[in-house]
Structures are given as structure tokens and as C-alpha cells.
Amino acid sequence: MNPHPPHHEPDAPRDLVGIGIGPFNLSLAALAQPLTALDAVFYEQRPAFGWHPGLLIEGATIQVPFLADLVTLADPASHWTFLNYLKTRERLFPFYFAERFHIQRAEYDAYCRWVAENLPGLHFHHQVDAVRFNPERDVFEVDFTQLDSDGEAEALGRTYTKNIVLGIGTEPHVPEPLKPLVETPGVPVIHATDYLAHRQTLLAADHITVVGSGQSGAEVFLDLLRNRPTGHEGLHWLGRTEAFAPMEYSKLGLEHFTP
Structure with a gap:
């Protein structure tokens, strides 16, 4: 996935199709972008990226430091780091002066939207309708509907892929x-x-x-x-728990997530 991907024949299988564009698949897309030989696309039925818009409460921060953005811990030199986002907004020095390690949820959402709006290979308003495995070709068939600005069906499409990555998130739980x-x-x-x-x-x-x-x-x-x-x-x-439990954030606990 890159600004100038190789020409793709309609019936040729892609290397990867991502279904859903939340932080997980957005991260994957950003890390895949420099790999010029990788043919990957990502589909999302929503019109644009949005990270828990109903919970972007003023002052609420994300649970982890800003270094755990979409790409930094895997590729610190990536174009899609949070620090580069600040640089493009001419806010790098104000952020440095503020000495904030944890950023607000609204700021993280704005950063992700910046990546989503500038990263090639992301297809919003594309609803995936069916996924089938074709044993004869040893590929997946992915049927999708392209939606118009009102969310109505505009066109039908199909693509083929060797790999699928699901990033559809979870459904809100109601008792x-x-x-x-x-x-x-x-x-x-x-x-x-x-x-x-x-x-x-x-x-x-x-x-x-x-x-x-x-x-x-x-x-x-x-x-x-x-x-x-x-x-x-x-x-x-x-709440059904006996007490309010803080997030496990000790140095030893963080070691569990070290590659």
C-alpha cells in the first residue's frame, strides 16, 4: 500500500483486505504503506473515521502514553507518527513545552482522522456484504456495496484476496x-x-x-x-464489582506487552 501501488488487475488476488477501519486496521494500513510490493485495501461502511465520538469528553485522556500511537513503537521513523501529526499542525513545540505524556481522547481522534484522510488505500462508505473462501483459486472472495453520501447503495463490487484482517471492533453491551x-x-x-x-x-x-x-x-x-x-x-x-479497580499500569505489567 503506497501512493503509487502496482497496477491491479480486477480478478487478481490482493495480498490483503482489511474489513473495518478502526485504530487497529488504521495502524496496519499505516505500517503497510511503505511496503511498495504489498497490494492491500481497507473497507469501512462509515463515511469517515471516528473513534468513540460519543465519549470524547473534554479532559478525558487515553490510557497509554502518546508513544503508543498507531505506528511509533513499531516504526518510529514512520510518516504517520503522532509527533509528525503535531509538526504538520505547527504544534510540536507547544506540545513539548506542555510536558504531557498522556493526550486527550479528542486529540487522539483528531490524529487518527489526519492519518485516515491522508493515507491511500482506505475506502470509506464501502459496506462488506459477504466473504467466501474459493478453494479452487485458494483465495477469499469479498463482496461489497459502495454507498453514496446518504448511505444508500450506489454500486456493487467484488475483490479477491489472499489474506483478510478483521478490525470491526465490538458491539456496545446493554444489560x-x-x-x-x-x-x-x-x-x-x-x-x-x-x-x-x-x-x-x-x-x-x-x-x-x-x-x-x-x-x-x-x-x-x-x-x-x-x-x-x-x-x-x-x-x-x-456496578457488579466489589470495588473500582485501577488499570494495571506497573512497569512489570507493561513488560507483558513488550515484543
């Missing part, structure tokens, strides 16, 4: 008793992934219960606790 209420009109039950879209309504509500003792629940609870106006202080936080 079984609450599932019937999420889609019920007028019932204020939302998942944290949609928090910012409903934030103003929640701030004005008389009482809120946050369910879940993970990081997302903590960030939502803290934001509500800090910003709920006088007279709307009713706020509870429920």
Missing part, C-alpha cells in the same frame, strides 16, 4: 433487562457510546443512574458530577 428500553421512545436509557449526543438532556434530568464500573462509566459519572446544576444532583453509580 438484558434494559435492552427493551433502549429503543423505546421517551424512555431515557442510553449507552455510553452515545453520551455526548444526550449530554445536555442528562445534565437537566432530575436523577441519573450510571450502570457499569469500567472506564466509560467512570468518565460519564465524573463529567455529570462536575457539571450537574444545582437542584439536579441526583446521581448514582452501580
